[in-house]
Amino acid sequence: MASKIPLAQPPPEEHSRVLLWRWRRNPLRRRADLLQAWIALSLFLAALAATPAATVLAEETAHRHYQQAARHQASTRHATPAVLVDDAPRHPEPGSDEAKHALYPVTVRFTDPCGHTRTAKSDVRPGLPADSAVRVWVSDEGKITDPPLTPQQIHSRTMGCALLAAMTVPLAGGALYGYASRVLERRNLAAG
Structure with missing residues (x-):
């Protein structure tokens, strides 16, 4: 008994030919x-x-x-001493790496560039007692701000x-x- 003759298959195409098919001359292009x-x-x-x-x-x-x-920030912002009004909260894990970088918002009292005494919130290290001295950056308007940009x-x-x-x-x-x-x-x- 004769076996069936397999149908003709097209030759396998190369990947590069498929990729660049738009560049080849082709009657279907x-x-x-x-x-x-x-x-x-x-x-x-x-x-x-x-x-x-x-x-x-x-x-x-x-x-x-x-x-x-x-440059603008350096000319309009000033480092000023401030005093904590309240105790800063203690970090739950004292001595940990996280505690070394953690800051907590605490009310501080400072003198603005015009000579007026003000109070505001500033981020300080954990565990500082009230009346501790810290340095804060104050704008010309007397508001606590971030330090000028570093290099x-x-x-x-x-x-x-x-x-x-x-x-x-x-x-x-x-x-x-x-x-x-x-x-x-x-x-x-x-x-x-």
Whole structure:
């Protein structure tokens, strides 16, 4: 008894041929397919070229901004001695690593730059008794504020802005490609 002859199978395609199918000449390839391939290539190259430029530009701009902010803060904020009005709460685990970095809000009394005595909440180390002396930063308006930005804070914020710019450019390129693909797909469906 003769066995059935197996049906002819197409040869297995290479992955690179499938990946680059829009570039090959093919009777089924539409002009929109080639246009989409050119859009993908141009957006990829544009993102590749624009990412370093955007990163450097964002880094320089952020660095200038944060240095100017630090100079302004240094000129308008003053370290002032203050006295605790109440006892600071004790940390539940004294001596632990967390206790070394923990701060608790406590009412303090201080003199503002205009010479008026004020009270406000400030973060202090745990376990300090009332009438302990601490240093607080006070603005020109007499409000307790954070200390001016340090060089490490300026650096970390600048690097954060540069990283954000480095991620935004490729994401914008991907979004543009997605939009262009959608427009071409709609055009193809409308053409029938």
